[in-house]
């Protein structure tokens with residue numbers, strides 16, 4: 001029996017790695033794509049999947065990834081992304097903004113463009129990993145909120161444009177998820193600052209919570225499109241409103 005095929009970008013850690021594991025547990029063959037080859041090689045071995053080294057901002061790497069996937073793809077999880085810096089607009093680093101737009105928006109665009117025919121051929125589903133930062137604004141978040149708003153709009157636009165095609169287009173928008181990498185990347189390796197983000201929060205979400213939700217979204221019947229799932233820990237009522245003990 002052939003298994004449905006899934007591709008997860010940013011699969012080397014955090015939500016991406018957890019999603020690769022969850023989709024494999026749900027019966028998918030999973031192509032794990034990320035920049036860090038050693039990590040995805042280990043993950044692919046663990047879940048009996050395939051590892052493809054890929055930086056989604058590199059057009060040649062995305063073309064090679066699409067070639068490896070082939071002409072049918074059931075599930076595409078566009079998870080590669082991230083935040084760099086927490087500076088106000090007035091002093092934000094232009095290169096941080098550019099990098100965030102490049103990975104969260106252009107990277108997703110490249111992967112979608114390369115794999116849309118394969119998704120249509122399989123009547124597949126796209127899950128874009130957005131953020132509550134794509135639904136609201138917060139001080140210091142601007143480069144990231146702008147990029148995730150762009151991703152949210154891209155998702156909605158695709159759903160309009162592809163309404164007559166056998167492909168579903170969805171977004172999951174997580175709030176506070178404690179992963180090894182997200183805040184460490186945002187604060188450029190400053191572990192103390194990264195840990196402050198979750199300080200006193202009884203139970204932030206963990207990568208497995210998001211992976212489970214993505215897997216549910218990706219395994220609905222073919223006529224069911226989960227447009228948007230906003231998912232936050234109970235202790236977070238809004239981006240700004242977090243209960244700390």
Ligand code: 8X3
Pocket residue numbers: 130131132133141174175176177239
């Ligand atoms: C992560 C959520 O609140 O840090 O995407 O923007 S937030």
